[in-house]
Amino acid sequence: MKNCNAAIIGLGGFGKIISAAVKESKKVRLIAGCDINPDKLEKFKEETGIEKVYDSIEKLLSDPAIDLVIIATLPSNHYDLGKLALKSGKHAFFEKPGALTPQHMAELIELSESKNLKTSIDFVMRRNPLYFILKEISELNFFGLPERAALENYAHDDSLPPEHWFWDYEKSGGIWIEHGVHFFDIVNWLMGKPKKAWGEKIPRETLGFVDRVLGTAYHENGAVISYYHGFTKPEAFENTRFFLIFEKAYTELEGWIPVKLTIDAMVTPEIEKFLMGDLLLKARSFLPGVDVALETKLLNNWNDEKTFIGRGKEYRATARIKFTYQLTVDRWEVYRACVRQGIEDLAAAIKNEKYLPDVTLYDAKNALEVAFMMEGREIG
Numbered sequence: 001m002k003n004c005n006a007a008i009i010g011l012g013g014f015g016k017i018i019s020a021a022v023k024e025s026k027k028v029r030l031i032a033g034c035d036i037n038p039d040k041l042e043k044f045k046e047e048t049g050i051e052k053v054y055d056s057i058e059k060l061l062s063d064p065a066i067d068l069v070i071i072a073t074l075p076s077n078h079y080d081l082g083k084l085a086l087k088s089g090k091h092a093f094f095e096k097p098g099a100l101t102p103q104h105m106a107e108l109i110e111l112s113e114s115k116n117l118k119t120s121i122d123f124v125m126r127r128n129p130l131y132f133i134l135k136e137i138s139e140l141n142f143f144g145l146p147e148r149a150a151l152e153n154y155a156h157d158d159s160l161p162p163e164h165w166f167w168d169y170e171k172s173g174g175i176w177i178e179h180g181v182h183f184f185d186i187v188n189w190l191m192g193k194p195k196k197a198w199g200e201k202i203p204r205e206t207l208g209f210v211d212r213v214l215g216t217a218y219h220e221n222g223a224v225i226s227y228y229h230g231f232t233k234p235e236a237f238e239n240t241r242f243f244l245i246f247e248k249a250y251t252e253l254e255g256w257i258p259v260k261l262t263i264d265a266m267v268t269p270e271i272e273k274f275l276m277g278d279l280l281l282k283a284r285s286f287l288p289g290v291d292v293a294l295e296t297k298l299l300n301n302w303n304d305e306k307t308f309i310g311r312g313k314e315y316r317a318t319a320r321i322k323f324t325y326q327l328t329v330d331r332w333e334v335y336r337a338c339v340r341q342g343i344e345d346l347a348a349a350i351k352n353e354k355y356l357p358d359v360t361l362y363d364a365k366n367a368l369e370v371a372f373m374m375e376g377r378e379i380g
Contacts, residue, residue: 004347006093007032007066009057009081010073011040014095018072018122019048021339028068028340028347034060057081061088067350070343071095075178076171079104086111086119091350093343094121097181098364100173102372103380105365112361120346120357121364125186127338129283129292130253130261130325134244136279137251137263138190142271144247144315146191149225151183151242153256156235157211166231167209174201175213175229176374181367182256183242185359187217187225188366190244194219199227199374215374227374247311257331257338262324264299266308266317275323283325289337291328296321 006028008015015033022030032052033044041053054060060069061084069085071078072095079099085092086108098121099105112119125131137143165171172178176199187194199215212230219225233239240256249265263275276294283292300320307316327334346357372379 003027003029004067004350005029005031005065006068006070006343006347007034007054007060007063008070008072009034009060009085010071010077010095011035011037011044012072014072015044016047017336018070018095018339018343019044021336022070022343023048024336025340025344027344032060032063032066057084061085061090067091068093068343068347074165074171075100075173079108082108082119083111086115086117089115089117091118091346093346094119094361094364096122096364097173097177097368097371098361099368100177101380102365102368105361105368109361109365118346118349118357119361120342120349120359121361122339122342123182123185123359123363123367124257124335124338124342125182126189126359127287127341128258128334129286129290129327130258131186131190132286133261133263133279133283133325134251134253135190136282137246137249137275138244142274143249143265144311144313145221146219146223146244146246147311148223148245149187149191149243151225151227151229152240153183153227153229154233154237154239155179155229155231155256156233156238157231158234160231162207162209167211169210173371174210174375175231176201176215176371177368179229180213180227180371180374181364183227184367184370185363187219188363188370191219191223191225193366194225194370194373197370197373198376213374217370217373247313248315248317255331257335259327259329259331259334260324261326262322264320264322266315266320268305268316268318272319272321280325287334287337287341289329290334293326293328295324295326297324 034054194217197217201210202212217225242253254260305316
């Protein structure tokens with residue numbers, strides 16, 4: 001079957017990342033761009049070599065050659081543009097959050113299903129091999145129940161002046177919605193949706209807009225997750241860590257686009273073999289173009305199996321080993337590869353190579369509902 005023809009709506013920063021990612025795809029062909037800013041249209045033509053550009057959504061949606069629209073505008077426009085695209089019979093890929101409320105996301109789901117159209121959202125972390133490793137060890141229950149997780153996200157704001165749309169709640173939805181949904185989705189994927197959650201918003205004293213948020217979510221089996229986002233650092237000094245603690249393992253991811261995962265675990269020979277063998281092989285093939293390297297360090301060796309007690313449970317281990325999984329390319333190459341894989345996965349569903357994409361708007365709705373919990377707003 002022919003390649004899926006795509007067009008980008010919104011040619012700002014996200015649009016540039018997406019166009020660079022799709023340019024390398026052998027399954028999706030970028031054929032057009034759309035923006036109301038004529039300078040951005042000219043820049044798009046220069047950077048991509050694509051001559052077909054539109055200055056209105058209506059003109060783009062009337063183009064019968066376009067199968068898929070990629071919506072990369074301000075968050076406040078996602079819902080309206082998504083509705084127009086779906087009503088015009090176009091499949092849609094949304095930059096996150098996809099809508100500013102769960103109710104609007106539910107409407108997009110209903111509309112896409114009524115028209116038998118495929119949709120997905122740019123939750124890039126689902127595509128990362130390191131999060132895939134966490135997903136595998138969570139599902140296989142090698143290290144017992146998850147007890148605690150914590151996100152510490154010290155993000156940069158040096159490219160976000162006070163007048164930037166990011167700080168405008170009506171345009172971005174605020175930090176929990178515009179940015180937090182990435183992490184709510186990945187935790188939902190790993191552990192299921194929380195039973196309850198609460199959050200706080202901390203304004204910048206001198207200007208009044210919210211630049212820090214802090215929240216806690218409570219999941220099944222007593223797992224407690226804390227989230228902190230602070231947009232307060234220069235880009236050269238930003239720092240993001242995600243910790244997931246099991247009964248028999250400590251795990252840590254580095255970077256909001258993670259390139260390094262460490263697992264400090266109590267293991268048996270069988271688990272050690274799996275982590276160094278089958279799991280590594282799966283991770284290396286999970287994201288095309290991105291390889292995974294592994295280093296190990298023996299922290300304790302008990303020779304024969306030894307019995308330990310924790311949380312009132314007995315378990316056996318022969319060693320404590322630190323496993324360090326490292327992606328072999330830089331974070332921006334990983335980011336582009338994750339975006340490309342998400343769009344190609346949607347294209348596979350459009351071409352009936354699979355029933356649904358791996359990430360759906362139901363996932364987007366669930367992430368928005370957690371954001372509303374943090375905001376203390378009624379989900380409806």
